[in-house]
Amino acid sequence: MAIPKLVIGNKNYSSWSLRAWLMLSKLEIFEEVLVPLSTAGSKERLLSYSPTGKVPVYLEDDLVIWDTIAIAEYLAEKYPQLLPRDTKQRARARSISAEMHSGFFALRENMPMNCRATDRRVELTPELTSDIDRVRAIWTECRNDNAAAGSWLFGSFSMADAMFAPVVFRFNTYGVECDRLETEYMQTVLQDSDVQQWYEAAVKEPEVIEEEEVGMN
Numbered sequence: 584m585a586i587p588k589l590v591i592g593n594k595n596y597s598s599w600s601l602r603a604w605l606m607l608s609k610l611e612i613f614e615e616v617l618v619p620l621s622t623a624g625s626k627e628r629l630l631s632y633s634p635t636g637k638v639p640v641y642l643e644d645d646l647v648i649w650d651t652i653a654i655a656e657y658l659a660e661k662y663p664q665l666l667p668r669d670t671k672q673r674a675r676a677r678s679i680s681a682e683m684h685s686g687f688f689a690l691r692e693n694m695p696m697n698c699r700a701t702d703r704r705v706e707l708t709p710e711l712t713s714d715i716d717r718v719r720a721i722w723t724e725c726r727n728d729n730a731a732a733g734s735w736l737f738g739s740f741s742m743a744d745a746m747f748a749p750v751v752f753r754f755n756t757y758g759v760e761c762d763r764l765e766t767e768y769m770q771t772v773l774q775d776s777d778v779q780q781w782y783e784a785a786v787k788e789p790e791v792i793e794e795e796e797v798g799m800n
């Protein structure tokens with residue numbers, strides 16, 4: 584078997600890329616193919632890897648997986664440690680991962696991931712506040728239930744942490760206020776060595792995507 588490849592977008596901006604990259608970084612050796620988004624020819628390059636022309640794309644021999652939740656589920660089949668061992672907790676990790684994948688539109692729209700940006704502020708509309716409150720409730724519930732097992736949402740790192748990692752960067756960039764438990768969880772994510780590696784690469788990227796640069800004073 585050849586070394587799997589993961590096609591990703593800009594580390595500073597591509598939140599879906601971060602999710603797949605973080606899972607893979609914790610599980611297996613892989614080759615990273617970075618296609619800077621919104622540059623000349625980038626769409627054609629992406630379409631040469633997958634039918635959707637979006638990132639992330641996971642490539643393993645003749646297998647192509649082009650959607651984050653499908654990549655997560657495939658990896659969890661290969662590496663069961665990506666989900667909690669307990670059946671009910673596993674269902675819960677899947678539920679919040681799916682909820683992230685299919686929802687939180689106000690959060691995704693109004694607080695785009697911009698890892699290297701700090702001190703940004705956006706208008707807290709009712710929809711955005713509702714998304715933020717829901718994220719905080721998820722983190723609080725998971726951390727309260729799994730505090731003894733470790734510092735990730737379900738104790739050990741799971742796909743759910745990968746799904747919420749870009750939200751941690753968003754809360755950090757846009758100064759979302761959190762309580763102690765939630766802030767501790769954010770620190771677990773931000774201080775993780777793989778997340779740090781991603782961040783350091785994001786800081787060095789030269790590309791600036793204007794429409795993602797929101798919330799400046």
Ligand SMILES: N[C@@H](CCC(=O)N[C@@H](CS)C(=O)NCC(=O)O)C(=O)O
Nearest residue numbers: 597598599600637638639650651652
């Ligand atoms: N449902 C997809 C969404 C992927 C997605 O929207 N990726 C964005 C970057 S974060 C993208 O590829 N944008 C480039 C484009 O649409 O041309 C997933 O879960 O992987």
